[in-house]
Amino acid sequence: MSIKEIKAKDLNTKKFIDEKVREIREAVGDGLAVNALSGGVDSSVVTALGHKALGKRLKTYFIDNGIMRLDEPARVAADFRKMGIEIEVLDASKAFFTALKGLTDPEEKREAITQTFYKKIFRNLVIKSKARYLLQGTILTDVDETVAGIKRQHNVFEQLGIDPQKAFGYKILEPLIQLRKDGVRKVGHGLGLPKHIFDRIPFPGPALAARVIGEVTPAKIAIVKKATAITEAALKNVKAFQYLAILHEDRVTGMRDNKRVFGNQIEIRCWDSLDARTAKPTRLSFNTLEKIAAKITKEIPEVVSVTYNITTKPTSTIEAV
Amino acid sequence: MSIKEIKAKDLNTKKFIDEKVREIREAVGDGLAVNALSGGVDSSVVTALGHKALGKRLKTYFIDNGIMRLDEPARVAADFRKMGIEIEVLDASKAFFTALKGLTDPEEKREAITQTFYKKIFRNLVIKSKARYLLQGTILTDVDETVAGIKRQHNVFEQLGIDPQKAFGYKILEPLIQLRKDGVRKVGHGLGLPKHIFDRIPFPGPALAARVIGEVTPAKIAIVKKATAITEAALKNVKAFQYLAILHEDRVTGMRDNKRVFGNQIEIRCWDSLDARTAKPTRLSFNTLEKIAAKITKEIPEVVSVTYNITTKPTSTIEAV
Numbered sequence: 001m002s003i004k005e006i007k008a009k010d011l012n013t014k015k016f017i018d019e020k021v022r023e024i025r026e027a028v029g030d031g032l033a034v035n036a037l038s039g040g041v042d043s044s045v046v047t048a049l050g051h052k053a054l055g056k057r058l059k060t061y062f063i064d065n066g067i068m069r070l071d072e073p074a075r076v077a078a079d080f081r082k083m084g085i086e087i088e089v090l091d092a093s094k095a096f097f098t099a100l101k102g103l104t105d106p107e108e109k110r111e112a113i114t115q116t117f118y119k120k121i122f123r124n125l126v127i128k129s130k131a132r133y134l135l136q137g138t139i140l141t142d143v144d145e146t147v148a149g150i151k152r153q154h155n156v157f158e159q160l161g162i163d164p165q166k167a168f169g170y171k172i173l174e175p176l177i178q179l180r181k182d183g184v185r186k187v188g189h190g191l192g193l194p195k196h197i198f199d200r201i202p203f204p205g206p207a208l209a210a211r212v213i214g215e216v217t218p219a220k221i222a223i224v225k226k227a228t229a230i231t232e233a234a235l236k237n238v239k240a241f242q243y244l245a246i247l248h249e250d251r252v253t254g255m256r257d258n259k260r261v262f263g264n265q266i267e268i269r270c271w272d273s274l275d276a277r278t279a280k281p282t283r284l285s286f287n288t289l290e291k292i293a294a295k296i297t298k299e300i301p302e303v304v305s306v307t308y309n310i311t312t313k314p315t316s317t318i319e320a321v
Numbered sequence: 322m323s324i325k326e327i328k329a330k331d332l333n334t335k336k337f338i339d340e341k342v343r344e345i346r347e348a349v350g351d352g353l354a355v356n357a358l359s360g361g362v363d364s365s366v367v368t369a370l371g372h373k374a375l376g377k378r379l380k381t382y383f384i385d386n387g388i389m390r391l392d393e394p395a396r397v398a399a400d401f402r403k404m405g406i407e408i409e410v411l412d413a414s415k416a417f418f419t420a421l422k423g424l425t426d427p428e429e430k431r432e433a434i435t436q437t438f439y440k441k442i443f444r445n446l447v448i449k450s451k452a453r454y455l456l457q458g459t460i461l462t463d464v465d466e467t468v469a470g471i472k473r474q475h476n477v478f479e480q481l482g483i484d485p486q487k488a489f490g491y492k493i494l495e496p497l498i499q500l501r502k503d504g505v506r507k508v509g510h511g512l513g514l515p516k517h518i519f520d521r522i523p524f525p526g527p528a529l530a531a532r533v534i535g536e537v538t539p540a541k542i543a544i545v546k547k548a549t550a551i552t553e554a555a556l557k558n559v560k561a562f563q564y565l566a567i568l569h570e571d572r573v574t575g576m577r578d579n580k581r582v583f584g585n586q587i588e589i590r591c592w593d594s595l596d597a598r599t600a601k602p603t604r605l606s607f608n609t610l611e612k613i614a615a616k617i618t619k620e621i622p623e624v625v626s627v628t629y630n631i632t633t634k635p636t637s638t639i640e641a642v
Contacts, residue, residue, distance in 0.1 A: 106574065106583075213571045250534045250571045253427060253642060255635035262427070263636070267628055281611070286604040289631040297636040304636040307588055307628035310610040314576035315584070315618040315625040321574060 005140055008182040013190035017049065020175040024053035024135075027173055033058045033133035034126055036117075037087060039068070039076040041200050042137030042176060045184050048191040049175055050135045051085045059129050060085070063121050065113065066093025067207040067221050070229040079197060092121045093218075100209060100216040106321040109216060113206045119161050138174040139184055201232075201242050202276075210321040214249035223247050226300050227266045234292045240282045241273035245296075246320045254304020263304030266296055270308075271318055279313040326461055329503040334511035338370065341496040345374035345456075348494055354379045354454035357443055358408060360389070360397040362521050363458030363497060366505050369512040370496055371456045372406045380450050381406070384442055386434065387414025388528040388542050391550040400518060413442045414539075421530060421537040427642040430537060434527045440482050459495040460505055522553075522563050523597070531642040535570035544568050547621050548587045555613045561603045562594035566617075567641045575625020584625030587617055591629075592639055600634040 188198025227245035273279035293306035509519025548566035594600035614627035
């Protein structure tokens with residue numbers, strides 16, 4: 001089945017929303033649906049769209065995996081509450097840190113997060129909710145990347161460990177599948193989502209675990225969480241495709257109170273890019289760079305050194321893990 | 322005994338050189354002297370001064386520890402040959418790499434290099450040479466730092482494992498001990514040393530071992546040697562106190578030939594500083610930074626990512642190890 005793309009420039013936002021609301025209502029009837037909200041653009045838009053269609057018959061879970069940005073769960077829940085949408089936040093951080101323990105290989109880290117999310121946490125929620133419909137924020141780029149072999153296939157049932165045959169009646173709804181990211185942002189705007197949600201910079205699936213080199217521990221996540229908050233606040237008005245802070249495993253010499261110490265290093269990356277396939281470091285001013293470094297080393301005692309990535313993609317990638 | 326400082330501005334270079342030449346001749350008489358040349362400013366100046374005083378009765382060794390800059394031994398020997406001074410280059414790299422094997426702690430790495438240099442290599446040369454005089458490029462800053470406990474004491478006999486009592490007759494000559502670095506540079510100029518020697522940027526005692534995070538191996542030294550050459554060539558006309566390239570142990574994701582690879586990261590540092598006690602990152606242009614990164618990732622296949630340090634000292638230090 002080929003999917004008919006709707007380009008952002010051809011998108012009639014109001015008409016699109018009305019159509020999708022009707023389709024979701026027709027599919028779900030008087031049943032129950034469930035979805036997982038990550039706080040990213042796609043899942044935020046699908047949450048708002050689903051609630052417009054189904055109201056309280058859509059149960060939205062926000063699974064706090066412990067590797068999210070600073071105050072993320074509370075902030076996302078508050079944003080949606082303001083729109084009259086109740087989100088159930090579930091603290092699953094222990095399960096994720098347990099799964100990540102001892103892993104240093106980036107692919108193994110990614111896999112541990114995916115498996116914990118689908119097989120361990122979300123699977124039980126779906127079963128408990130008795131919902132027969134799953135709303136998923138899949139967009140056309142995800143489908144393309146699956147076909148190209150860049151990402152794993154978005155076969156949610158399989159990922160949940162649910163045999164669609166046995167679990168007859170389960171249906172997955174992907175109302176955004178004809179859109180690209182720019183179209184999704186337009187729909188988010190049309191649904192009345194705040195700009196800081198529908199215009200948010202991309203954030204990796206493995207969340208802050210992708211921003212830690214080596215083993216992911218609660219202590220390291222606490223450091224990179226603070227560095228990320230400082231970096232995002234400092235660069236929020238910069239016209240960049242993406243910006244991020246990475247916690248290195250290497251220790252470097254530093255000075256605290258006139259004494260030599262071995263401390264951590266944070267690497268800042270900020271990218272100019274159109275489509276993430278190639279990217280250049282944003283030419284930030286040294287004023288900005290030095291302010292970020294000063295704030296990070298002041299507010300995070302473990303960090304003595306901050307760098308800025310000056311490589312293009314390729315040979316670098318946008319994220320480090 | 323207090324040492325009478327001669328400030329660079331009060332230094333009469335010709336008079337100083339004449340005096341020191343006479344003092345060295347008076348001390349050594351018709352005996353033999355020996356010194357070790359590292360290629361740095363102080364030991365280069367003391368080598369030229371000693372040869373002016375003693376000619377062939379000063380035996381100068383250049384100990385190649387394998388962790389020097391690209392082509393350093395040959396280049397230093399050639400520079401001195403042009404001035405009519407013969408240097409004996411000794412390849413001791415195996416002894417140093419053996420001593421460094423398995424060490425990751427910065428202090429242990431430094432200690433292994435110091436011990437191998439003094440106790441294992443230079444000690445035998447001194448004994449074999451039958452010289453009773455050691456010329457040493459100690460400057461007043463070294464003495465200050467010894468007193469302040471920043472560096473180890475410059476007690477060369479002890480470091481050589483030679484008991485001055487038993488080895489009665491050994492004498493150490495330190496003709497530059499009243500000077501600071503700026504005075505030494507003036508003397509180097511006065512002795513006719515080429516500007517690229519007497520104006521050279523500082524280089525750490527543990528050489529490129531100080532530019533490798535983690536265990537020092539021949540393969541890692543080969544990478545950081547190339548990165549250092551590229552960085553020094555690109556920044557040689559920049560008015561900076563010091564610039565350097567550091568090889569990290571952490572591996573980051575990169576792209577080579579459209580495939581994901583895990584590669585090395587090089588960190589560039591370039592410092593504005595008066596006295597090395599505090600320092601700021603030099604505000605290099607992004608043109609320069611991006612060119613360095615492109616050249617490093619092009620010419621060193623192992624490296625996929627390059628960063629620039631944006632922290633001040635403190636909390637950073639000039640070197641990373």
